[in-house]
Structures are given as C-alpha cells and as structure tokens.
Amino acid sequence: QVQLQQWGAGLLKPSETLSQTCAVYGGSFSDYYWSWIRQPPGKGLEWIGEVNHNGATNYNPSLKSRVTISVDTSKNQFSLKLRSLTAADTAVYYCARGRGARGDLIGVYLDYWGQGTLVTVSS
Amino acid sequence: DIQMTQSPSSLSASIGDRVTITCRASQTISTYLNWYQHEPGKAPKLLIYAASILQSGVPSRFSGGGSGTAFTLTISSLQPGDFATYYCQQSYSAPPRTFGQGTKVEIK
Numbered sequence: 001q002v003q004l005q006q007w008g009a010g011l012l013k014p015s016e017t018l019s020q021t022c023a024v025y026g027g028s029f030s031d032y033y034w035s036w037i038r039q040p041p042g043k044g045l046e047w048i049g050e051v052n053h054n055g056a057t058n059y060n061p062s063l064k065s066r067v068t069i070s071v072d073t074s075k076n077q078f079s080l081k082l083r084s085l086t087a088a089d090t091a092v093y094y095c096a097r098g099r100g101a102r103g104d105l106i107g108v109y110l111d112y113w114g115q116g117t118l119v120t121v122s123s
Numbered sequence: 124d125i126q127m128t129q130s131p132s133s134l135s136a137s138i139g140d141r142v143t144i145t146c147r148a149s150q151t152i153s154t155y156l157n158w159y160q161h162e163p164g165k166a167p168k169l170l171i172y173a174a175s176i177l178q179s180g181v182p183s184r185f186s187g188g189g190s191g192t193a194f195t196l197t198i199s200s201l202q203p204g205d206f207a208t209y210y211c212q213q214s215y216s217a218p219p220r221t222f223g224q225g226t227k228v229e230i231k
C-alpha cells in the first residue's frame with residue numbers, strides 16, 4: 001500500500017520561503033512524477049509542479065520563478081520550496097504521485113495523495 | 124496553457140438522483156482527462172483517468188465519457204458520501220496540468 005506523508009512549517013511571514021517535504025512509503029519510487037498541488041481557501045486546485053526520480057522538473061509557469069522541487073531518492077522523499085511568499089500563497093499544500101501508462105508527460109494522473117498541510121502567510 | 128471549464132459550478136441533488144458534470148477543454152486533449160473527488164478536510168481522490176477508466180476501488184456508479192474537448196462525469200445514483208467537490212484535470216499538455224474550477228455537489 002502506497003502512502004505519502006508530508007510535513008513542513010504551517011505559519012510563515014511575507015517574503016519568507018515555504019519548505020515542504022513528502023515521504024513515500026510502499027511501492028517503487030521510480031517511473032512516477034512526484035507532484036505538488038495547492039488549494040487556497042475557498043478556491044480550487046492549482047497544480048504547482050512535479051519532479052521525476054532523475055530530478056527532471058516541470059513547473060507551473062505562473063510560479064516558476066519562485067519554485068524549486070527536488071528529489072532525494074536515497075530517502076524516497078521529494079520537497080517543495082516556494083520563495084518570496086505573500087498572503088496569496090496561503091493554501092493547503094498537497095503532495096501526490098503522478099502515474100502515466102505512456103512513460104512520458106502525457107496521460108499522467110494523480111493516484112495517491114498526501115494528507116495536506118495548511119500553510120498560512122501572515123505578518 | 125490549456126484552460127478547463129466545468130459546468131455547473133454547483134448543483135443541488137437528492138439521494139438517488141442521476142448527476143452529470145461537464146468539463147470542456149480550450150483545445151483538443153484526446154482522452155487525456157482525469158476526474159477527482161474532493162471532500163472538505165480530506166485529500167482529493169482519483170475517480171477516473173483517461174476520460175473513462177475507473178480507478179481501482181471506485182464504485183461503478185461513477186462513469187466518465189467524452190473525447191476531444193468535451194467530457195462528462197456521471198454519478199448514476201447519488202449516495203451520501205458523494206456530496207463533495209469534483210474537479211477535472213487535463214493530462215495532455217504539461218506544464219501546467221490544469222484543473223477545472225470545480226463543481227460542488229450539495230444536498231437538496
């Protein structure tokens with residue numbers, strides 16, 4: 001059974017850097033896209049980006065200048081850093097596993113999710 | 124970026140009702156379309172991928188259809204645990220893997 005467990009600071013100040021980590025238990029760490037998604041209060045889901053086991057990344061263009069997603073295959077973990085925070089970054093942040101039948105970027109679906117972490121940005 | 128538009132944004136329905144949610148893509152995405160269910164305080168749950176393939180463990184009252192730019196999610200007989208927000212997501216082009224804005228299904 002695959003489980004994703006995430007953690008990170010929940011209260012940050014404007015201009016600080018958000019740091020979240022997601023540990024993967026069970027299943028292979030290879031052949032998947034390890035993803036981050038967020039949901040601001042009262043709004044919908046927003047895809048942040050993803051990394052594969054080789055460290056190749058894809059980012060949402062709207063966040064690309066502030067985001068870094070990295071992977072530590074020795075620990076089966078992946079991480080999110082989001083810099084220069086503002087109140088608009090207040091959201092529940094989720095990690096998830098992206099799986100696709102084709103082995104490329106097309107057709108990827110998010111089949112396992114972490115429990116979510118509320119991150120509040122406030123002075 | 125490919126834009127995803129869901130309709131309606133919300134709906135009220137009763138237990139046992141048949142419910143259909145529509146998702147439209149701003150350009151053709153073949154059948155690269157996923158559906159998720161999101162209950163408050165929980166992680167989103169994958170229901171359907173590749174437009175019509177039911178994820179393992181998902182009840183058969185959920186079904187998906189469509190191709191190109193127009194897609195549907197149907198719940199054949201609404202059950203108490205189905206009151207949630209539903210999101211479509213395109214998986215044809217990345218980045219970004221865009222979601223629809225969501226459809227909230229409420230109890231009438």
